[in-house]
Amino acid sequence: MNGPDSTLSIWNAETEELLRVINGIDKNILNAASFNNDGSLIAFCNWSKLVKVYETKTGKLYKELIGSNGGSAKILFSPDGESVALISTENAIVLWNINTGNLFAKMQVESRPFSLKFSNSGKLIAAGEANGKITIWNSTTYEKNI
Numbered sequence: 001m002n003g004p005d006s007t008l009s010i011w012n013a014e015t016e017e018l019l020r021v022i023n024g025i026d027k028n029i030l031n032a033a034s035f036n037n038d039g040s041l042i043a044f045c046n047w048s049k050l051v052k053v054y055e056t057k058t059g060k061l062y063k064e065l066i067g068s069n070g071g072s073a074k075i076l077f078s079p080d081g082e083s084v085a086l087i088s089t090e091n092a093i094v095l096w097n098i099n100t101g102n103l104f105a106k107m108q109v110e111s112r113p114f115s116l117k118f119s120n121s122g123k124l125i126a127a128g129e130a131n132g133k134i135t136i137w138n139s140t141t142y143e144k145n146i
């Protein structure tokens with residue numbers, strides 16, 4: 001994903017065609033990545049508490065998302081593309097509004113989360129934890145469902 005010259009290359013997986021090269025990527029930013037549903041944005045996270053979102057067509061920085069107190073190894077877009085969620089090293093799931101860049105929810109878990117998934121409808125968010133527990137939240141109220 002990250003070349004020796006601090007670039008990110010985005011490829012078409014079917015045709016193996018190079019679609020875009022994004023320059024000036026901090027080598028520490030590429031811990032995890034996620035595309036939104038239409039592929040127009042790609043978000044990156046790392047262990048240094050920073051999330052960057054780029055436009056895939058232009059390679060321009062769209063947003064820097066800050067506010068989490070921990071780094072992350074997992075990031076994903078909500079099904080509607082309006083939110084970005086990540087697993088924080090502070091035992092929390094953190095959500096930002098992708099358009100405003102505002103952090104709007106932080107949901108604590110009991111032990112280190114290692115997996116994260118929105119339901120297809122986007123109405124639920126689930127996190128798998130190191131203690132074997134799965135926690136599910138309502139994505140509107142951010143209250144635990146189970």
